[in-house]
Amino acid sequence: MxxxxxxxxxxxxxxxxxxxxxxxxxxxxxxxxxxxxxxxxxxxxxxxxxxxxxxxxxxxxxxxxxxxxxxxxxxxxxxxxxxxxxxxxxxxxxxxxxxxxxxxxxxxxxxxxxxxxxxxxxxxxxxxxxxxxxxxxxxxxxxxxxxxxxxxxxxxxxxxxxxxxxxxxxxxxxxxxxxxxxxxxxxxxxxxxxxxxxxxxxxxxxxxxxxxxxxxxxxxxxxxxATQMRAMIATIPAGTWTAKAFIDSDGVVDEPLTIALAVTREGPDLAFDFAGSSAPCAGPMNSVRATTLSSVYLAMRHIFPEVPISAGAFDPLHVTGIEHTFLDAHYPRPVSGCAAEVSQRIAEAVFAALVPALPERVIAAPAGTSGNFALGGHDPERGRDYVMYQISGGGYGGNADHDGLSNGCSTIGISKAPPVEIMEQQYPVLYRRYALHENSAGAGRHRGGFGLDYEVELLRGTARASFVMDHGRFGPQGALGGRDGGKNRVEIIRNGETQTPEHLSKAQDIPLSPGDRVRVRTPGGGGYGPPAARDPAAVAEDVRLGRYAPEEAAALFGLRPTAPAAAARPISTPPPRRG
Structure with missing residues (x-):
């Protein structure tokens, strides 16, 4: 027909x-x-x-x-x-x-x-x-x-x-x-x-x-x-493009995990070879095969959004080399970090490999973490247990046309942070801070977006906090001379003392009492292009808005903006919304 x-x-x-x-x-x-x-x-x-x-x-x-x-x-x-x-x-x-x-x-x-x-x-x-x-x-x-x-x-x-x-x-x-x-x-x-x-x-x-x-x-x-995806692939110069992305640790062994990627245009199709990536890990940062393949698909959807969503769009994309690596986990390997964290690092590797080949289309690395924060405890006022789950936005990478989005949704989805008001109604917590993570944007001709800075306090009862995040050791990669975005930072404030988890952005079963707080500062996006090429007026505007102090701007961009900085910095920003 x-x-x-x-x-x-x-x-x-x-x-x-x-x-x-x-x-x-x-x-x-x-x-x-x-x-x-x-x-x-x-x-x-x-x-x-x-x-x-x-x-x-x-x-x-x-x-x-x-x-x-x-x-x-x-x-x-x-x-x-x-x-x-x-x-x-x-x-x-x-x-x-x-x-x-x-x-x-x-x-x-x-x-x-x-x-x-x-x-x-x-x-x-x-x-x-x-x-x-x-x-x-x-x-x-x-x-x-x-x-x-x-x-x-x-x-x-x-x-x-x-x-x-x-x-x-x-x-x-x-x-x-x-x-x-x-x-x-x-x-x-x-x-x-x-x-x-x-x-x-x-x-x-x-x-x-x-x-x-x-x-x-x-x-x-x-x-x-399939035809449209192959037409898009034809715009990629023939050859092989390589990149690496790193996961802070698996949560058990405090050593980075490596995603090694070689992208090759083979006629009308595109091959993604992950040979050389780290072996299966002890902790929960393994990825199952379906998630690994889906991460490649979604990365290409970011690059070529014109291609309709259909199984045919995946036909020209071939993934190899994941066997015997942490990107092809089998039972009983733990995998709680695969969808929210490892998937985004796979996408980051795809972006890093293809940005030299498609500089007008591919962005510098985004925040690349969902900021998974779970809090479970008992609310004595309501007489019930609860489990609170918080996801967070972060900065997108800069690109050929403009700066990265600040406090945007994660690479893998449109999920947005629940409104603070809803969280405070549902759970015995108070958000003491909800603001941009200042100075987290990677410097570049087009800088990355800024991450999120929030602090939540337990009001009553007792609770246990757990985190599975990433980019605490390495910031999101800059592209074409741009600098890396700011790192993820997690702090637990108990009895007036501030602690940082051993694995930086991964920890579990941290006991909290009323008055204890958790502060999370999510990564900013990577910068695109040399920082010295940034428009001085754009730098001055960031300083005016309090996103950088004048001395920070001078160090990052190699110049001192002439516009006066605002006396006050913004203290809040709304939760990330769908773009």
């Missing part, structure tokens, strides 16, 4: 709209701030044949573009092998196993078959970040875990809903192994409702245009996505 361009474009937009509405339904109905406010979730449509991505919403996390495709494929394979019960209409499978196309255990996936005329036409799937799935520490981000069991409850694909009804036995097993179980039903029902919304909207689209027309459009979109 040949489709005219207008019909093809309308159906393509319609498929994405289905996913967008699933995303909105999920966030609006969820109980947990990390989903309802921070939008740490994603929804998509996947092939009934091989689980290949058909469409994903623009409001979903980019890192889930690849991983949800792999997890759906694993469900199909396990059904075919008899390892998972075959589906009936109304069934919803739950899975969070990192080694079956997942990320970390807190990213919980739901998948349901979508039927037309009694046959499975496609699968609808979504992922939501649950605040806790058990394990050693509240929130699941154990900085010193050495096995998957220490990180939380691991679920293979099982039917949580059977023919539309929640299975009370499966649900009881889950809630018996996680913290704050009484509130989980809100997220579970929101996640299932999003799939129901998707089924209703997709049915309407198919009824309007007919199954054969929509099926032809999906096939054409996949073909065109």
């Amino acid at each position: 040949t489709l005219d361009p207008i019909t093809l474009g309308v159906i393509q937009a319609g498929l994405q709209q289905v996913c967008d509405e699933m995303d909105l339904a999920f966030s609006r109905a969820a109980f947990s701030p990390v989903i309802a406010e921070a939008d740490d979730r994603s929804d998509g449509i996947y092939s009934a044949i091989d689980g290949a991505l058909i469409a994903q919403g623009a409001r979903g996390l980019p890192v889930f573009v690849g991983t949800m495709q792999f997890s759906t494929r694993h469900i199909l394979e396990r059904i075919a092998q008899g390892l998972t019960l075959p589906p009936d209409p109304g069934d919803v499978y739950i899975v969070n196993d990192p080694y079956l196309g997942g990320t970390h255990l807190m990213d919980v996936r739901f998948a349901t078959p979508f039927y037309r005329d009694g046959k499975i036409w496609c699968w609808l799937s979504n992922t939501g970040h649950w605040p806790d799935t058990g394990g050693m520490v509240p929130g699941g981000f154990s900085a010193s875990a050495t096995s998957a069991e220490q990180e939380g409850l691991r679920l293979p694909p099982v039917k949580l809903f059977k023919k539309g009804a929640l299975d009370p036995e499966i649900y009881a097993i889950i809630t018996s192994n996680i913290r704050i179980a009484e509130t989980r039903i809100g997220d579970v029902k929101a996640q299932a409702a999003a799939l129901l919304t998707g089924a209703q909207r997709l049915s309407a689209l198919l009824d309007r245009y007919g199954d054969p027309t929509v099926e032809a459009a999906i096939a054409e979109i996949r073909t065109r996505a």
